Amino acid sequence: MLELLEKTAKHNGLVLAFALVGLVMIVSMQLSRRLTFGRVHGSAIAILIGLGLAYWGGIQTGGQKGLADVTLFAGVGLMGGAMLRDFAIVATAFEVQVVEAKKAGLVGAVALMLGTVLPFIVGASVAWGFGYRDAVSITTIGAGAVTYIVGPVTGAAIGASSEIMALSIATGLVKAIMVMVGTPMAARFLRLSTPRSAMVFGGLAGTVSGVSAGLAATDRRLVPYGALVATFHTGLGCLLGPSLLYFATRSLVG
Amino acid sequence: MIIYGTALLAVCHLLGIFLGDLLGALLGAKTNVGGVGIAMILLICARLWLHKRGLMPAQTEMGVAFWGAMYIPVVVAMAAQQNVVSALRSGPVALLAAFASVLVCAGCISLINRGERPAPDTEADAEARVATQRA
Numbered sequence: 289m290l291e292l293l294e295k296t297a298k299h300n301g302l303v304l305a306f307a308l309v310g311l312v313m314i315v316s317m318q319l320s321r322r323l324t325f326g327r328v329h330g331s332a333i334a335i336l337i338g339l340g341l342a343y344w345g346g347i348q349t350g351g352q353k354g355l356a357d358v359t360l361f362a363g364v365g366l367m368g369g370a371m372l373r374d375f376a377i378v379a380t381a382f383e384v385q386v387v388e389a390k391k392a393g394l395v396g397a398v399a400l401m402l403g404t405v406l407p408f409i410v411g412a413s414v415a416w417g418f419g420y421r422d423a424v425s426i427t428t429i430g431a432g433a434v435t436y437i438v439g440p441v442t443g444a445a446i447g448a449s450s451e452i453m454a455l456s457i458a459t460g461l462v463k464a465i466m467v468m469v470g471t472p473m474a475a476r477f478l479r480l481s482t483p484r485s486a487m488v489f490g491g492l493a494g495t496v497s498g499v500s501a502g503l504a505a506t507d508r509r510l511v512p513y514g515a516l517v518a519t520f521h522t523g524l525g526c527l528l529g530p531s532l533l534y535f536a537t538r539s540l541v542g
Numbered sequence: 543m544i545i546y547g548t549a550l551l552a553v554c555h556l557l558g559i560f561l562g563d564l565l566g567a568l569l570g571a572k573t574n575v576g577g578v579g580i581a582m583i584l585l586i587c588a589r590l591w592l593h594k595r596g597l598m599p600a601q602t603e604m605g606v607a608f609w610g611a612m613y614i615p616v617v618v619a620m621a622a623q624q625n626v627v628s629a630l631r632s633g634p635v636a637l638l639a640a641f642a643s644v645l646v647c648a649g650c651i652s653l654i655n656r657g658e659r660p661a662p663d664t665e666a667d668a669e670a671r672v673a674t675q676r677a
Contacts, residue, residue: 309615309622331614338621346627356623368619374578376616378555379609381582382589395654402650407643414639429635433643455636458628462640468621474648479655488654492647496578497624501617511613516582523566523575 294360301363309367312337332472332505339465377500377519380512385483392484396517399491404525407433407494408533411459416541423538424448428456430537431529435495436460437522442529464498471502480506483513490514494521547605550592554585 297304316334342354351357356365366372411433415426428448432439432455439456442448448456471480471493479485480503490499490513499518503511562577569575585606592598 305619306615309618312618313615331618334614334618335621338618339624339626341622342624343626343630345622346625352625352628354623354626361622364619364622368616368621368623372616373620374559374581375551375555376609376613377578378558378581378585379551379606380613381585382603382606382610384582384586386586386590399651399654403647406646406650410643410646411639414635414642418635429639432636433639454628455633457625458636459639461625461628462630462636463644465624465626466640466644470644470648478648478651479658480651482658484658485651485655489651492651492654493644494647497617497620500613501621504614504617508614512582516579519579519582520576523562523577526566527569527575 297360298362301361302366303363305361305363305367308361308364312341331508332469335468335501335505339468373497373500377496377511377515380515382512383509384512384516392487392513395484396487396491399488400517400520400524401491403492403494403521404434404528405533406492407463408529412537421541423534423541425452426541427529427534427537428452429459430533431525432456432459433463434460434525434529435522436464437495438525438529441526442534445530446534460495464495467493467495467498468501468505471498472505475506480510483510486510486513487517490517491521494518494525496522544601544605544608547602547607548609549605550588550602551585551606551609554588555581557581558584 312334313330316337317330319333320330338355345351345353345355345358345361349357353365355361356368408430410430412426412430414433415429420426420429424443424446425448427446428439428443429452431442436457437460439460440453443453443456471478471489475481478489480489486503489503493499493502493514496515496518499514499521500511503514558579558581559574559577561580562574565577565580566575589598
């Protein structure tokens with residue numbers, strides 16, 4: 289009986305993921321309403337529960353993909369994987385108001401540029417502070433502070449050690465998680481209420497996952513504006529990391 | 543038919559990712575450059591074009607709207623497969639670098655957004671407008 293149930297679950301991974309996420313959503317919506325009286329958005333709680341499940345999965349299996357490494361829940365990997373994530377993000381563009389997006393075009397580009405250079409400088413300074421003195425390590429850790437994809441791409445391009453790469457990925461991951469969890473709480477401070485502000489946020493906060501989850505938990509209508517800019521973030525970082533930023537770092541630390 | 547909407551979304555998605563890869567290869571960035579963003583722009587253009595010609599019945603729109611609405615559940619599933627364990631165990635360099643860069647960026651976002659002319663665009667106003675435009 290139990291075996292049969294397990295077989296059903298294993299053979300219908302994606303469908304099981306739909307049911308599981310639905311359950312997580314119900315629980316979060318109830319928690320949001322009953323415990324916080326709607327002050328903390330249900331989606332924010334759902335994302336926190338998701339991260340909690342990922343931690344549990346990581347502890348259980350020792351793998352790198354959180355809950356998706358548990359064979360029973362492999363379908364979560366498909367549902368939350370890059371393919372469906374990007375598909376759903378593109379679909380949100382259906383609600384974008386062209387006039388609003390155009391109005392924020394320039395400020396979005398400025399935010400994008402700042403969102404790449406500022407985290408890099410901060411990350412590189414922290415690396416310097418912890419005693420890293422070679423340009424390759426400093427650049428790789430700095431790039432990780434941009435996003436967790438820019439880090440390893442940059443590191444691979446300039447020949448960083450795997451230990452530094454892991455550190456760089458971890459930096460980006462911690463940042464993404466902080467953005468996911470912190471955005472709804474900081475929404476008022478960030479003045480996150482208009483399409484323009486969402487685009488500034490998308491450019492500066494970086495990482496599509498962090499931005500999209502943070503905005504989803506703050507105000508769903510802002511998601512497409514933030515995502516539209518954030519999606520260029522990783523590309524710009526991968527472009528500048530191994531080139532301009534590396535050369536600049538090398539000329540500074542010799 | 544609903545599938546027309548989903549198919550339109552799929553075509554925009556594929557074309558956008560392809561163009562993003564192409565752009566990345568041309569720039570030598572070794573990664574996709576803005577593929578999802580290009581796909582979004584394509585979808586916006588397609589919607590405007592089809593709408594003008596009356597080729598966008600509500601049924602077709604539902605084929606896209608469903609996936610837009612599935613966005614938050616997908617993000618929850620995405621959160622559930624992050625490498626949280628390694629992020630939490632990575633030690634002070636990663637934590638400090640991430641925390642400091644988040645702080646700097648948050649300050650910057652706040653600064654830029656405070657510069658937005660608040661004149662007719664009060665918070666409630668903008669929200670109402672977004673809502674009506676969506677409808």
